Amino acid sequence: MEFIHPALNTQVDAIGGYYMITREERLSHPEGEVLYFVGHAVTERACCGLGGCGYVIVAGHVVSLSFRLTHDNRSVSTIIPVQEKWYADITNTIRMKEGVNQVHFLNNSGDYKVMF
Secondary structure (H helix, E strand, O other): OEEEOOOOOOOEEOOOEEEEEEEEEEEOOOOOOEEEEEEEEEEOOOOOOOEEEEEEEEEEEEEEEEEEEOOOOOEEEEEEOOOHHHHHHHHHHHHHHHOOOEEEEEOOOOOEEEEO
């Protein structure tokens, strides 16, 4: 499926704070290279206080990396979502490398599955 890369280092505001995706990375894997994005979220305007977290969004296995650009100069890649049987293995590797607690996997329907 085609995947439009998110804009990096662009703050996206929400009611309680904001989030930002800061890096694009790739991970070697037996089933093929995995494309993922590192970001953080900050809760600074919520009634329950301040907080934040680091997270990773795993787009999937790379078929074709950045094969074209959108009208707003964002890369488009062809990816295959990671099979659920690989979630734990990839999650553990990314957690050790990136120091994040949340790893989100894009699935075939375009939704995310979160691994805590």
